[in-house]
Amino acid sequence: MGEQGVWGRSAWPVWNPARPGSRSAHVRGVLVLALLLVWPLWETLREALRPDGSGPQAPAVRIALGAVTVLYAAGWLWSMIAGIRLPPRRRILLVGALFALAAVAALLRDGPLYLGHAGVFSYVLAVAAWLLPARWGVLLAAATWLLQVLAQWLAPGPVTWEHVGGLVPGVVIPVAVTLLIRLVVQLGQAHEEIAALAAAAERDRLARDLHDVLGHSLTTITVKTALARRVLESGGDVERAMAELRDVERLSREAHGEVRLTVSGRRRPSLAAELAGARAALRAAGISPILPPSADHVPAELAEPFAYVLREGVTNVIRHSGATRCEVLLGDDWLEVRDNGTGQDTGRETAGRHAAKPGNGLSGLAERLRAVGGRVEAGPLPAGGFRLRASRA
Numbered sequence: 001m002g003e004q005g006v007w008g009r010s011a012w013p014v015w016n017p018a019r020p021g022s023r024s025a026h027v028r029g030v031l032v033l034a035l036l037l038v039w040p041l042w043e044t045l046r047e048a049l050r051p052d053g054s055g056p057q058a059p060a061v062r063i064a065l066g067a068v069t070v071l072y073a074a075g076w077l078w079s080m081i082a083g084i085r086l087p088p089r090r091r092i093l094l095v096g097a098l099f100a101l102a103a104v105a106a107l108l109r110d111g112p113l114y115l116g117h118a119g120v121f122s123y124v125l126a127v128a129a130w131l132l133p134a135r136w137g138v139l140l141a142a143a144t145w146l147l148q149v150l151a152q153w154l155a156p157g158p159v160t161w162e163h164v165g166g167l168v169p170g171v172v173i174p175v176a177v178t179l180l181i182r183l184v185v186q187l188g189q190a191h192e193e194i195a196a197l198a199a200a201a202e203r204d205r206l207a208r209d210l211h212d213v214l215g216h217s218l219t220t221i222t223v224k225t226a227l228a229r230r231v232l233e234s235g236g237d238v239e240r241a242m243a244e245l246r247d248v249e250r251l252s253r254e255a256h257g258e259v260r261l262t263v264s265g266r267r268r269p270s271l272a273a274e275l276a277g278a279r280a281a282l283r284a285a286g287i288s289p290i291l292p293p294s295a296d297h298v299p300a301e302l303a304e305p306f307a308y309v310l311r312e313g314v315t316n317v318i319r320h321s322g323a324t325r326c327e328v329l330l331g332d333d334w335l336e337v338r339d340n341g342t343g344q345d346t347g348r349e350t351a352g353r354h355a356a357k358p359g360n361g362l363s364g365l366a367e368r369l370r371a372v373g374g375r376v377e378a379g380p381l382p383a384g385g386f387r388l389r390a391s392r393a
Contacts, residue, residue: 012088012133013182033080037073040123065108072101072123079127091131095140098124120148122174129178137179141171210259217255219315220281224248227284244284269307271295275328278314282326285318287339290327297332305368306335306390309376312365313337313388321386333374334391341385365390 075098083094099121106120121144129137148167228244231237272295282289298306310328314337317326321341329336365376374392381387 012091013084013131013186030077030081033077037077041069041073061108065105068101068105068108072098072105075101076123076127080130083127083131086131095124095128095131098127120170122170125171126174126178129175130182134179134182137175141175145171214255214259215312215315217251217258219318220277220284221248221251221255223281223285223318224251247280247284269304269311271298271303271307271310274307274310278310278328281314281318287317287323288325290325292328292330295330298330299332301372302333302374302392305365305372305374306330308368309335309365309388309390310337316388317341317386323385334389336390337388338381339385 075094079094079098083091086094102121102124125137125141125144128140132140145167148171224244224247228241228248231241231244275291275295279289279291295303295306314326314328317323317337317339321339323339323341325340327336327338329338362376362378369376369390369392372392374390377387377389377391379387
């Protein structure tokens with residue numbers, strides 16, 4: 001719709017197409033609409049074909065009235081079912097055509113006086129409320145009522161308030177009921193859209209969290225496994241290799257537990273624990289770590305996003321930088337991960353040569369920092385190496 005809400009100035013209703021699971025409901029709706037036509041069709045056709053003098057007598061008039069009535073009913077049914085797929089201009093033309101058919105049927109039945117009958121335009125007003133912006137439907141109903149009052153006034157005989165008031169239900173009820181149905185449909189669509197957005201947000205959360213959790217854990221496991229393999233292949237200290245393998249086993253179990261907590265949404269990373277894990281991972285990779293002694297001074301609302309930044313930054317240093325030193329600087333509202341890597345074929349997911357199109361890592365970190373009013377910056381250092389900085393703006 002052009003504006004949100006059923007009362008939007010340009011709120012042309014657009015309903016979602018029927019899904020396979022809602023086809024039975026669609027068929028039921030068509031049957032209900034068809035049943036609504038049974039009584040007026042029967043009444044009009046019976047009046048047109050009456051043999052006495054109360055109805056139109058000329059055979060041509062009777063045939064014309066029956067044809068116009070059937071065409072009006074078919075047009076109304078098609079409009080309620082498929083008119084919603086039409087563009088705005090065609091909807092207006094369709095409503096105008098139905099008004100013309102209703103007026104012609106009234107003229108053929110009892111002449112101009114029947115235009116002031118209460119139920120003449122009820123069906124077409126329902127179509128207007130279904131296909132047009134709600135304000136247009138209400139204004140059209142008011143204009144129709146005024147025209148019917150004028151028709152009553154032009155008719156012979158006195159016009160009473162009872163006559164004028166009797167016209168109100170014929171214009172108010174169809175518009176009000178149709179707008180209520182529109183509101184119910186719109187609320188159902190909004191519920192479906194909210195559910196779809198919630199599912200997409202949950203998928204994004206899982207993808208981001210699993211990337212952050214498994215990326216670091218698998219990188220550390222790979223580094224420690226490679227170190228143990230090199231020690232064993234070189235005939236070195238077997239005890240050291242066994243210690244590394246025991247760390248791999250521990251990290252695998254921790255990663256499994258973290259994945260379970262991540263899926264359930266109960267994982268809360270600790271900045272202090274990430275500092276300890278970064279120190280062990282960097283040393284296993286042969287990179288000298290320079291880390292702050294503690295993270296106690298960091299505000300609680302920044303500790304969790306900074307933990308993710310530290311994990312992602314250290315993981316990329318180990319995997320891509322080729323650095324021999326990694327330094328982590330930590331302030332009250334900022335954190336930096338620096339390395340002395342070559343800065344050439346880094347292939348870094350968070351930045352590097354893909355800085356114009358951030359990868360999942362940098363995008364995920366940016367989302368986490370935005371939630372606490374912060375931002376992420378990443379890029380090469382003038383003297384060489386690479387810097388990842390998170391701060392609260």
